[in-house]
Amino acid sequence: MSDNVAGGDEIRVSVDDRGVARIExxxxxxxxxxxxxxxxxxxxxxxxxxxxxxxxxxxxxGAGGSFSTGADVIDIAATAGENTGGGLDPTQARGVISGGSDLARAVRGVAVPVVAVVDGPAVGIGASLAFAADLVYATERSYFLLAFINIGLMPDGGASMSVAAAVGRARANAMALLGEKLPATEAFDAGLITKIVADREALDATVDATVAKLVATSASALRLTKKALDAHTMGDFDAALDRELEGQTALLQSAEFQAAMAAFAGAKP
Incomplete structure (x- = not known):
């Protein structure tokens, strides 16, 4: 039995009779x-x-060979295109970044374990979404990329904190300041993800086994354990989101980002 919550064709949401909630x-x-x-x-x-x-x-x-390549630039460009000059005004800029902050905050607000299933690229807010989860499983072909710097922006969705907390300052700086891609194998070695497997079939089997183990575990114990771990490892998460909100709101109105949007609009067929 499945309890369909919301969604549609693009975001598929369901809860089964074990209490396993899924977003695809x-x-x-x-x-x-x-x-x-x-x-x-x-x-x-x-x-x-x-x-x-x-x-x-x-x-x-994420279906179709990608976890998520981040915020939809077409959507942002369309919003910017509504204004004279093609840029985002302060309210629009804050609205764009608030969406990413609210997404990460919603993940962290779930009291039970959240599992990210990554097959393919996890980029920008897509990477932030994965890093906000408690357990991250990925295929060997997957990679993580904080691509914000390449279009004049900064990491958001809490990634400025979650990545640095997991991989250390030097590797986090390379990802955020240089926009360097981190393959799944390196992400695992750096302690950023839980496990890597060969392919999608192995990924599904691994996640199914993990879910079965979690469902069979005391719900109260899982909730309290997660809360205790979060207090030590994610204590600065809200502060990180606030810093990102302030910085990203300004950057989304910058000449550099407007130029990136103009170049994107010009490259569209």
């Missing part, structure tokens, strides 16, 4: 990039599940 990003035409509407569906589901005692574990997955 299904926007293969955009490599699972998230526009405002898709993000709101995910946030709404996570917030609803955070208030339910029957939810035992949450799984976030």
């Amino acid at each position: 990003i299904h926007r293969p035409h955009r490599m699972n990039a998230l526009d405002g509407a898709a993000s709101r569906v995910i946030i709404g589901a996570l917030e609803e599940w955070s208030a339910r005692d029957d939810i035992r574990v949450v799984v976030i997955d």
Whole structure:
């Protein structure tokens, strides 16, 4: 029996009779990039599940060979194009970055374990979304990329904290300041993800086994353990989101970002 919560064709959301809640990003035409509407569906589901005692574990997955390539630039460019000069005004800029912050906050607001299932690229806010999870499983072909710097922006979705906390200052600086891609094998060696497997079939089997183990474990013990671990490892998460909100709001209005959007608009067929 499945309890369909919301979503549609692009964000598929369900809860089974074990209390396993699933979100599947299904926007293969955009490599699972998230526009405002898709993000709101995910946030709404996570917030609803955070208030339910029957939810035992949450799984976030991406279909079609990508986890998520980040914020949908077409969506941002369309918003910017509504204004004279093609830039974002302060309210629009804050709205764009608030969407990413709210997404990461919604993940962290779930009291039960959240599992990210990564097959392919996890880029920008897509990487931040994966890093906000408690357990991250990835295929060997997957990679993580904080691509913000390449278009005049900074990491958001809490990645400025979660990445540095996991991989250390030097590796985090390379990812954030240089926009360097981190293959799954290196992400595992650096302690950023839980486990890597060969392919999608092995990924599904591994996640299914993990979910079964979590469902069979005391729900109260899982919730209290997660809360205790978060107090030590994620204590600065809200402060990181606040810093990102301030910085990213300014950067989204910058000449550099406007030029990147103009170049993107010019490159579209």
